[in-house]
Amino acid sequence: MKKLYKNFDIKAFLDDEGVEYWEHGKNVGKDYIGIQCVFPTCTDTSNHLGINLKHKGFKCLACEETGSLSVLLKQILHIKSIWYDFIPLLQKYQLDDYYIEDKPKKKKRKKSKILPPEFEYLKKKKLPPLVYNMLRDRKLSLRIIKKYSLGWCQFGDYPLHLIAPIFYNDEIVSYMAMDLTGKTSPKYQICPNDVSHIIKDDILYGVDGLSKDMEQLFICEGLVDKWKLGKEAIAFFGKRFTANQLYSITERVSPKTIVKIILDSDAKKEADILSLNLPAYFKNIFVVSLKKGDPANLSKKEISRIKEVEA
C-alpha cells in the first residue's frame, strides 16, 4: 500500500484531471511540483501547493494546508467519503519504475578488480609528499586527483607509484603506473594485457572525456601531457600507436574537430607519421612542434596559446 502511494504517478494523474503543474521555478522546491492550491479557503492564485515527488505528501505555502496524498486526491476529485477506496485509482497510475531515491548515498568507490591489490585512492587533503611534490614540480592542479580518480601504491608490484586508472565507458579497463621516486626504470608501466579488460594496443588514455562537440583534440604522449592539456586531450602510451587506437578516436569525435598532434620535441618524425596515419575521417590535422621538452613542461600561458592557434 505504501508502495502504491510512493510510486503514484502524480503528474499523469494531474494531466488527466487537467490540473496544471510546475516542475521548476518560483515556489517549486527540489523534488516537488507545484500546483494552484485546491483548498477552498486558500487565496493562492499561482502554484503555492507543493507536492513531494518522493513521499507524495503536500503542503501549501499560502494557506499552510498539509497532508498525505489521499487528502489531496480527495480534494481534487471532490470526494467526501472517509471510506473511499483509493486502491484502484492508485493502481491505475503507477510509475513504471519506483521513484529512484536520488539522495546522494555516500557511494563507496568500489575498487576495480583490475587495479593492483595495494592500490589506494588518493585524497586531496592527505596527499603523500611524493605525490604532492610530483604535482607541484609539474605545476599540476590538485583537482586532477579527483578528476582522473588517481591513486597510488606503496608496496607490491608498483611500490611508490602513482596509478592512473584508464576508463572506457565509465569503467576501469586498464591503468598506468608512474614511478614517483625517480629511481625506477621504466618510469611508466601499463597494466599487463592479461589483467586489463582492454589491451594497451586498443586503448587510449582520456577517451571518455571526448565529445562530438569538441572544437579541437590534442593527441599527446603521456599522462602528464594529458593532464596538462585537459579534457580535449588523449594520450598514447609513448610514441607508438596502433590502427585500433586511431580508429577509436573517430567514434568519439566529430570529423570537424581540429586535431593537433603535440608530441615531445624529440618526436618530430613520429608526429609526422602519426599525422599521415590518422584516419581520413579527420579533415584538419596539425602537428604542433615544440622547441624543447614535452607538453608536460608547458606553462599555462603556452598551453592557452596552443589552444588558441587557429589551425
Ligand SMILES: [Zn+2]
Ligand atoms: Zn493553499
